[in-house]
Structure formats: C-alpha cells, structure tokens
Amino acid sequence: MSRAFNRVLRAAERGEYPKTLKFIWKRWYQAISLISSERAFAFMNYGYLPPDPVPLAAEDEPNRAFIGLYHQAVEGLPLAGARVLEVGSGRGGGAAYIARTFAPAAVVGADFSSTAVKRARRFHADVPNLTYEVGDAEALPFADASFDVVVNIESSHCYADVPAFAREVARVLKPGGTFTWADMRNPAMLPALDTAFAVPRLEKVAETDLTAGVVAALDATDGDKRARLARYRWAGRVLQEFAGVKGSVLHKGLRKRDVLYLARRYRKS
Numbered sequence: 001m002s003r004a005f006n007r008v009l010r011a012a013e014r015g016e017y018p019k020t021l022k023f024i025w026k027r028w029y030q031a032i033s034l035i036s037s038e039r040a041f042a043f044m045n046y047g048y049l050p051p052d053p054v055p056l057a058a059e060d061e062p063n064r065a066f067i068g069l070y071h072q073a074v075e076g077l078p079l080a081g082a083r084v085l086e087v088g089s090g091r092g093g094g095a096a097y098i099a100r101t102f103a104p105a106a107v108v109g110a111d112f113s114s115t116a117v118k119r120a121r122r123f124h125a126d127v128p129n130l131t132y133e134v135g136d137a138e139a140l141p142f143a144d145a146s147f148d149v150v151v152n153i154e155s156s157h158c159y160a161d162v163p164a165f166a167r168e169v170a171r172v173l174k175p176g177g178t179f180t181w182a183d184m185r186n187p188a189m190l191p192a193l194d195t196a197f198a199v200p201r202l203e204k205v206a207e208t209d210l211t212a213g214v215v216a217a218l219d220a221t222d223g224d225k226r227a228r229l230a231r232y233r234w235a236g237r238v239l240q241e242f243a244g245v246k247g248s249v250l251h252k253g254l255r256k257r258d259v260l261y262l263a264r265r266y267r268k269s
C-alpha cells in the first residue's frame with residue numbers, strides 16, 4: 001500500500017497521468033479529511049519553521065509548524081479589510097488563522113473535497129469573517145475580480161490542469177491583487193510550473209526556497225505525528241509516508257533536494 005502511495009507521489013512529481021491522479025487525490029482527500037474529528041487536527045501540510053520564530057497567539061502555538069507556511073505566505077500583505085480566497089483549504093486551519101489574525105473583511109476557503117469542507121465548517125464555526133465552499137481549483141465558483149489575495153498552500157501538485165488553475169486565479173483576483181503560492185516540485189518540473197503560471201496579467205514578484213524550513217518542521221513534528229498515527233495501525237505505513245515522517249520517501253527527497261518546496265508571489269496587473 002505504501003509502495004502504491006509512493007508511486008502516486010512520484011508520478012505527481014513527474015506530472016504523469018494528471019487526470020487519473022486528480023481522481024485518486026479526490027478520493028484520497030475525501031477519506032483522509034474524515035480521519036479524525038478533533039479540531040486540533042485542522043491542518044494537512046508538512047509545515048515550515050523559519051530561522052527566526054514568528055510571534056503567535058497562545059492558541060496557535062501547538063500548530064506553529066503548520067501555520068509557518070501560512071504566515072510566510074501572507075506576511076507583509078495589506079490584509080486588513082481585504083477579501084481573501086484560499087484554494088485547497090483542507091480542514092480549514094490556515095484560512096481560520098488568517099481570518100483571526102490579520103483582520104481581513106472576509107476569508108473564503110475552497111476545496112474539492114466535500115468532507116474537508118464539512119470538517120472545516122464545523123471546526124471554525126466561531127470565526128465570523130470565514131466561510132468554506134466546495135469548489136474545484138480548475139473552475140472556481142467565484143465572480144471575476146472578487147478577491148484581493150488568493151492563497152494556495154501544498155495543493156497544486158494534485159491538479160490535473162495547473163494552467164487552468166492559474167487562469168482562474170487571474171480571473172478572480174482584483175487588479176493589483178496578490179496570488180501567494182507554496183508547494184513541492186521535482187526540480188525538473190520547474191520549467192513546466194513557470195509555463196503553467198505564465199498567464200496574462202500575472203507577474204511573478206518573489207520566490208523563496210522553503211525546503212530547509214520544511215525539513216526542520218517535519219523533524220520537529222515527527223514524534224508527535226508518529227504518536228497520532230499509531231492509532232491507525234490498520235493503514236500500515238501509508239499514512240506515515242503521506243505524513244512525511246523521517247525515513248519516508250518524501251522526507252528523504254526534501255533532505256536530498258530531489259524535491260524542492262517553494263513559495264512564490266504573483267501580482268495581478
């Protein structure tokens with residue numbers, strides 16, 4: 001089972017079988033989003049720990065590593081009063097962190113997994129400026145020029161048609177708005193990523209290599225993750241591979257830099 005999962009990861013890295021993989025990812029996330037009903041597990045990313053720790057509210061401390069990807073994504077953006085869309089919002093922790101911390105007018109999380117959306121709605125019902133919708137990144141159910149910021153964290157490697165996603169981002173952003181993206185790619189896939197994001201009116205303004213900080217986060221969360229996953233022994237090693245524990249194919253790939261974790265920002269002209 002874990003070998004099959006790693007084959008899926010490798011094929012995704014190489015950009016092979018995009019439609020089949022999208023089908024598999026959708027079923028995977030429908031199932032995985034249900035795995036725990038605990039609000040404490042509101043993130044599904046590998047995490048990022050920067051060299052200088054960012055200040056966090058006490059309630060966010062337990063999720064410091066996972067919030068790290070969101071904090072770096074929006075740091076310095078004028079979010080007060082803004083409309084923010086997160087595409088691929090999962091169990092909703094990142095969108096909720098942005099809504100609670102940066103005083104935006106509204107944050108909308110969209111995900112193609114209806115079970116993830118249900119969990120996110122339940123976990124974060126107490127955050128007033130936050131909603132979650134079912135929606136596909138490649139055909140977003142939102143009006144043209146309706147958001148100031150679009151956030152996309154560790155989700156785009158699942159998409160069958162990344163250029164369609166980039167066109168949708170450019171469509172729903174207001175002029176002057178920001179698209180802030182972070183995800184993993186095999187270095188050989190970077191030219192294809194550049195081509196996919198080369199859509200009219202989106203201009204790349206920054207790129208940061210997060211790989212070392214992602215490995216630091218994986219190492220810092222390893223013991224805790226293994227303890228949590230021990231409850232799901234029936235799933236064998238597949239959940240450990242998915243979670244990127246030490247010794248997993250993904251952890252090794254990031255350490256050896258066969259896989260890079262990058263952040264980029266684009267501005268809509």
Ligand SMILES: C[S@@+](CC[C@H](N)C(=O)[O-])C[C@H]1O[C@@H](n2cnc3c(N)ncnc32)[C@H](O)[C@@H]1O
Binds near residue numbers: 088089090092111138
């Ligand atoms: C690794 S999880 C990350 C979730 C969240 N961003 C986080 O950091 O906790 C990837 C998410 O992307 C979503 N996703 C994958 N393909 C998608 C698509 N085509 N449209 C919308 N969401 C998608 C999955 O359902 C899943 O919730």
